Amino acid sequence: MKLTExxxxxxxxxxxxxxxxxxxxxxxxxxALLLVSPEPLTQDDIMEELNISRxxxxxxxxxxxxxxxxxxxxxxxxxxxxxxxxKDIWKVVKQIVKERKKRELEPMxxxxxxxxxxxxxxxxxxxxxxxxxxxxxxxxxxxADKTLDTMIRAxxxxxxxxxMKVFK
Amino acid sequence: MKLTExxxxxxxxxxxxxxxxxxxxxxxxxxALLLVSPEPLTQDDIMEELNISRxxxxxxxxxxxxxxxxxxxxxxxxxxxxxxxxKDIWKVVKQIVKERKKRELEPMxxxxxxxxxxxxxxxxxxxxxxxxxxxxxxxxxxxADKTLDTMIRAxxxxxxxxxMKVFK
DNA sequence: ATATATTTTCAATAATTTTTGAAATTTCGA
DNA sequence: TCGAAATTTCAAAAATTATTGAAAATATAT
Numbered sequence: 001m002k003l004t005e006x007x008x009x010x011x012x013x014x015x016x017x018x019x020x021x022x023x024x025x026x027x028x029x030x031x032a033l034l035l036v037s038p039e040p041l042t043q044d045d046i047m048e049e050l051n052i053s054r055x056x057x058x059x060x061x062x063x064x065x066x067x068x069x070x071x072x073x074x075x076x077x078x079x080x081x082x083x084x085x086x087k088d089i090w091k092v093v094k095q096i097v098k099e100r101k102k103r104e105l106e107p108m109x110x111x112x113x114x115x116x117x118x119x120x121x122x123x124x125x126x127x128x129x130x131x132x133x134x135x136x137x138x139x140x141x142x143x144a145d146k147t148l149d150t151m152i153r154a155x156x157x158x159x160x161x162x163x164m165k166v167f168k
Numbered sequence: 169m170k171l172t173e174x175x176x177x178x179x180x181x182x183x184x185x186x187x188x189x190x191x192x193x194x195x196x197x198x199x200a201l202l203l204v205s206p207e208p209l210t211q212d213d214i215m216e217e218l219n220i221s222r223x224x225x226x227x228x229x230x231x232x233x234x235x236x237x238x239x240x241x242x243x244x245x246x247x248x249x250x251x252x253x254x255k256d257i258w259k260v261v262k263q264i265v266k267e268r269k270k271r272e273l274e275p276m277x278x279x280x281x282x283x284x285x286x287x288x289x290x291x292x293x294x295x296x297x298x299x300x301x302x303x304x305x306x307x308x309x310x311x312a313d314k315t316l317d318t319m320i321r322a323x324x325x326x327x328x329x330x331x332m333k334v335f336k
Numbered sequence: 337a338t339a340t341a342t343t344t345t346c347a348a349t350a351a352t353t354t355t356t357g358a359a360a361t362t363t364c365g366a
Numbered sequence: 367t368c369g370a371a372a373t374t375t376c377a378a379a380a381a382t383t384a385t386t387g388a389a390a391a392t393a394t395a396t
Binding site for chain 1 (some may be wrong): 178185285286
Binding site (some may be wrong): 024025026052053054055056059079 | 353354355356357358363364365
């Protein structure tokens, strides 16, 4: 397979992949393109490569920057802005985990705390099932929260090594 | 907070949560409703509770069954079908991990194997960056695949206990 | 076997999300 | 300070995804 074709396939699959994870196709594709580009690219480069409009490109680049996956690069002598993606995949994964934890897991845990305190008689089967389910989710959620915290702080080599010991 | 209100909030949040994970709102809401119902429910119960049409209800119940999260229950003396959700959250998480691994991670790893074998001179910066990125993703992906396999086989108590040792 | 209840399908419609492109704003060199 | 280049915004349009509801298919009781 030629490089051009391989790149296309990677970008298109990464885009499809993203849609299963609540990330829009274009954002994932821009990320994929930057991941495999040795040099930083401009908005115009990205627009041309992916055949998307200026507005779309701009919005999605900014979103990638918000997620901490892409950064602006200043190249001296150039008027335009350049963009490049973090290439270390372990760092990328940690960054995504960190953001999703903050945006989704933490608010969910807060809600569960509130819901667990529902009024009513625990001997009522309806109440009992509700409280037990919420408690079960909360327990696992809190555990996941702690585990992810440690993972975010971990070095890849340490993390993989430690996991290998557990999951022999 | 009253049970009715708490239930509503849980169902609506679980639905919103689902949309961030590539699961449609209704499917997640039906799952939430069944999670907090002590007794199995019929299609009509679900339609009424969530105010959705028969077709929508039917399709999403079947999808939940495909995911292995809900099962048909036969109640003797009843003509209608009843549905109930697995209440053990650890089992639910394992089931979701298992399905997504099969549907997403494994196909992605297969693709990466193909893409890694791209033609071209490794001294070409374009080729090198591409191959290095793909290899990096593949390496982490394979590791994740193995780790998830072990997790799927694990008992919750063993898993949590082992993790606690690693992430002290 | 027939009637009736129940489930499933799917084309049409509605709702939501994404994309466009042109105008407004900002940046920066001369 | 001015003017051109670059970036950002956002209302309208397009594309995608979800939902409805009625008809078809299936299952069950009598």
